[in-house]
Amino acid sequence: MIRKTRAPLFTWPIRCMFALVFVLFFILQIFVPSRTADTKEPLADPVSLSRLAAGLQLPTPRYEGQGEFHGVLISPPSLAPFRTIQKVLGVKTAPYKRIEVDLTRQRVYAFEGNNKLYEFVVSTGLWGRTPTGEFTIWTKVRSQLMQGGNKDLGTYYYLPNVPYVMFFYNNEIVKMRGFSFHGTYWHNNFGHPMSHGCINMKTEDAKKLYEWATPVVTNPKAWSTLTTAENPGTKVIIYGKAPTE
Secondary structure, eight states: OOOOOOOOOOOOHHHHHHHHHHHHHHHHHSSSSOOOOOOOOOOOOOHHHHHHHHTTTOOOOOOOOOOETTTTEOOOOOOOOOOOOOOOOOOSSOOOOOEEEETTEEEEEEEETEEEEEEEEEESSSSSSOOOOEEEEEEEEEEEEEESSOTTTTOOOOEEEEEEEEEESSSSGGGGGGHHHEEEESSSTTTSBSSSSSSSEEHHHHHHHHSSSSSSOOTOSEEEOOOOOSOOOOOOESSOOOOOO
């Protein structure tokens, strides 16, 4: 009786092809990181964030005349000017304010109750994901050093004097991550994802949102304004999915 032998399920050429595909996939995972890979590194200057998170005010920063964004040298603007302050209305009398961020449409909306007061075109996370969920603004800073990224990957940034910064957080996204709304002077490609996770706004739009949202700036000479029970931060709702471009 002649025993029939089964043909191999995969021939040697097919096995070699699968092995090659696996090796290439492994190499890509190691040496070609995703442009939207999340990191746990702060998006802003960690020294400033540590001071703010501890409930301390920031001193007036020194002016720096040169910044860098992804290998391109940039001249920062002058420091954000002093402004006229508004009276704190208090928790019970202040109108209900909220900020909504639509990642899909790359828009920011500002509401008082059911009335939409502002709509802005923005840029959210490309080289780092902008988180979704409900957040609260915990401090405002007139201008702030933003730095991070990786020089070897071409994503390094060092941006002094970023104006009209409003940091937000929740129980999962801690204050030290440094997510914020802020003005932008290193690109004008609004309506498309362009950030490392923050919400990039035109500087004139960031100023409007900064002066409308809470906490209210009660000391025009202070560089930062922290929230208190009498002067709480505005609620922030972020939803949708940023377009892949």
